[in-house]
Amino acid sequence: MIALPASMQVIERDWLSCNQVLFFDGRDEERSATLVDSGYVKHAALTVELVRHALARRGLADSALRLLINTHLHSDHCGGNAAIARTFGCPIVVPAAEFDAVARWDEDRLTFAGTGQRCERFSAQGVLREGDRLTLGGAQWDVHAAPGHDPHSVILHCPEHRLLLSADALWENGFGVIFPELHGDSGFAEQQAVLELIASLDVRTVVPGHGSPFGDVPEAIERARARLRALTSDPARNARNAIKALVKFLLLDVERIGLDEMVDGLRDAQIMVNAADLMGMSLPQALVWAVDDLERQSQLRREDGVLFNHEPSAA
Numbered sequence: 001m002i003a004l005p006a007s008m009q010v011i012e013r014d015w016l017s018c019n020q021v022l023f024f025d026g027r028d029e030e031r032s033a034t035l036v037d038s039g040y041v042k043h044a045a046l047t048v049e050l051v052r053h054a055l056a057r058r059g060l061a062d063s064a065l066r067l068l069i070n071t072h073l074h075s076d077h078c079g080g081n082a083a084i085a086r087t088f089g090c091p092i093v094v095p096a097a098e099f100d101a102v103a104r105w106d107e108d109r110l111t112f113a114g115t116g117q118r119c120e121r122f123s124a125q126g127v128l129r130e131g132d133r134l135t136l137g138g139a140q141w142d143v144h145a146a147p148g149h150d151p152h153s154v155i156l157h158c159p160e161h162r163l164l165l166s167a168d169a170l171w172e173n174g175f176g177v178i179f180p181e182l183h184g185d186s187g188f189a190e191q192q193a194v195l196e197l198i199a200s201l202d203v204r205t206v207v208p209g210h211g212s213p214f215g216d217v218p219e220a221i222e223r224a225r226a227r228l229r230a231l232t233s234d235p236a237r238n239a240r241n242a243i244k245a246l247v248k249f250l251l252l253d254v255e256r257i258g259l260d261e262m263v264d265g266l267r268d269a270q271i272m273v274n275a276a277d278l279m280g281m282s283l284p285q286a287l288v289w290a291v292d293d294l295e296r297q298s299q300l301r302r303e304d305g306v307l308f309n310h311e312p313s314a315a
Helices: 041-057 082-087 096-104 180-181 190-200 217-233 235-254 259-265 272-277 283-296
Strands: 008-011 020-025 032-037 063-071 092-095 127-128 133-138 137-143 156-157 163-167 205-208 256-258 298-304 306-309
Touching: 008 041, 008 163, 020 041, 041 082, 041 235, 063 082, 063 259, 082 092, 092 096, 096 127, 133 156, 133 259, 163 217, 180 235, 180 272, 190 217, 205 217, 217 235, 235 256, 235 272, 256 259, 259 283, 272 283
Parallel strands: 032 063, 063 092, 092 127, 163 205
Antiparallel strands: 008 020, 020 032, 133 137, 137 156, 156 163, 256 306, 298 306
């Protein structure tokens, strides 16, 4: 059992919506809360209710939520931003390099268009920078840049509690797709540097962007290093992983879609086009390959040309 400070609550979600983390500060009438990340737009209403329930359990009204922080702006981490801001009236803080893209609502820079994903437009009121120090749950948290999975991602470290909010830079078994490499930019070296940064920090417990909090940090870092070595030696593997992950994400979102409809709808998703190129395929070929592989893994089922999301553990 992983023990977390009483002033902190993790709302564990799934692979369509990232985990949310709530921090509680102050006493009596001055009590307030901060939320880290908001999940995917499909689950926005549920995210609102989960946050509202967590506040109410501590005797707090909606107005007690004073701030929403994003570790990075992939759609599964910021898709609930608009609903949270609308419901709770709180400002939103994003990594500094993303502030202009949010202001302009540039869906290419924000990757939503390139991945075939959705996000309701929101506004940001502040920024996070490497070296910032935040007070969350009565403790000090250091902001560290964590490029690799996303070039503008940050992670948050609390030396007092030896805690790390790792976003998608480190999971118990790996990390997120290294998206910069799909643009022809460097990402593997940056991911390696992030893993070395995490290894250098005093961390007893990691709260990842997806999955349960875990405590076997050195072992998780070694698994991540081994995975990164495999990707670095075969960059097409990262592309294959990306195509499969993005197809699965789409199915988690829409639940069912015709194969032809999917191929047509994603023809302008540039990140997926780039991944297909790295695989030596056209995008339609890569999508069919991904569908075949996901079907073999029981991650989807196919009936008369229609794809249905399926989980291997489901009956």
